[in-house]
Amino acid sequence: MSDIQYRELLPETRLGETADDSADQTPDPKLKTRLNKLQKRLRREMGRAIEDFNMIEEGDRVMVCLSGGKDSYTLLDILLNLQKSAPVSFELVAVNLDQKQPGFPEHILPEYLASVGVPFHIVERDTYSIVKSVVPEGKTTCGLCSRLRRGTLYGFADEIGANKIALGHHRDDILETFFLNMFYGGKLKSMPPKLVSDDGKNMVIRPLAYSREKDIAAYAGLKGFPIIPCNLCGSQENLQRQVIKEMLQGWDRSHPGRIETMFRSLQNVVPSHLADTGLFDFAGLQLGFPHGIVNGGAAGAQSGQGAIRRRVNGSTYCRSDGRDP
Incomplete structure (x- = not known):
């Protein structure tokens, strides 16, 4: 990976030590209550996903991919929160890939990550120029961009000794991908909460698999995360995914509970x-x-006639009654 440069920053304080308590950041009592409820819900859902799919184990070094969007900020925030009371000990290392998009605010993520006290790396690779030289003007660059980004991050995980790669995909992303594959690819296939790469070298986990996008968006807004827009490259949005997203949002408005039922079907x-x-x-x-x-x-x-057995290892990230530990 000689064409990649990265900056490693290790804060003097211990992991999570400087992270502000969410209650201190929202002075309005109603907003504070709303924030606390959202945090508990997201924490409970993430804990359940981690346990159901055995995402994180004793001694894991988890590379948390941070793009600067609401999903990855929330992913890191809740993981840091869970780490304090988890039944197993694990490390978190935040990693951002600076793809050299024009106008990318390089200072935002280092300042934020230093403020919350998590070790982090900024990986620099000019994938923007590569994508622009290959994709015709006016065509979406998202597909090639994501492949280049994934390859870079997979390789970097090996460099820093991370055995798990955490991504910020949530329940809505999983359902959207399911319908995209069915409508346009002719496959019953989605984003699994846990995945081993094709070469067997990397394990990807999606701890937000059980969480709703609207909850994540509300939480990110209340926390005041410094969001970096994803359209700095000027690429068109993936129109097929946008159509699916609007379809699901319409169903959610007209038929409350349908989204939850559809997601459960992926588990049955x-x-x-x-x-x-x-x-x-x-x-x-x-x-x-x-x-x-x-x-x-x-x-x-x-045949699917029997119930799916879940792995039980005696350790829980959330109580069996659904309440936080």
């Missing part, structure tokens, strides 16, 4: 009631056996 897949012959042995079904399955074994597990 029944392969025997779909049509993927590679996922379920339809050819082997026979009369005279429950559900047509001759041998219970693996085929029975694939």
Whole structure:
């Protein structure tokens, strides 16, 4: 990675020591109450996602990717909050990729990260020029830009010894990706809360997988995070994703609860009631056996008739009754 430069900044204070209490930042009592409720909700949802998918374990070094948007700020903030009372010990290292977009305010993230007391790196790579030289004028650059960004961050995680890479994708992103793949790609596929890269070298986690975008936006606003716009490159917004986003937002307004139900469906897949012959042995079904399955074994597990077993390791990030620890 010789074409990459980075600045490492290690604050003198310990991790999380200088982070301001959210209650001190919002003097209005009503706003303070709203902020506290949102923080508890986001913390509870993140704790549940971490436990359900075993995202963070003892001794992990987690690289938190910070773009300067509401999602990544919230991701880091809640992770820092959880770290203080988590049942396991883990490190957090914030990383921002400076892609050399014209007008990018280089001072904002270093100042913010130093103020909250988290070790961080600023990785510098001019992917902006690469994208502009390859993508025709007027076409969206998001696809190529994200691939270059992902490759750079994956490589940097290896350099700093991070065994987990935390991204700020939330529940709405996951659902939008599901419908994008179904409508335009012909696949039932989405963003998994936990993923190992194709080469097997990096593990990506999405601790905000259970959280709603509108909650994150409200929390970011109340916290006053110094948001950096994502359109500095002048690229057109991904129009297909925007159409899906508007569709989901319309359903959320007209049919409250539908979004929650759709997300639950991603966690309750029944392969025997779909049509993927590679996922379920339809050819082997026979009369005279429950559900047509001759041998219970693996085929029975694939049928989706049994409940999905969750991994339980004796450690919880949130109480079983849903309340914060």
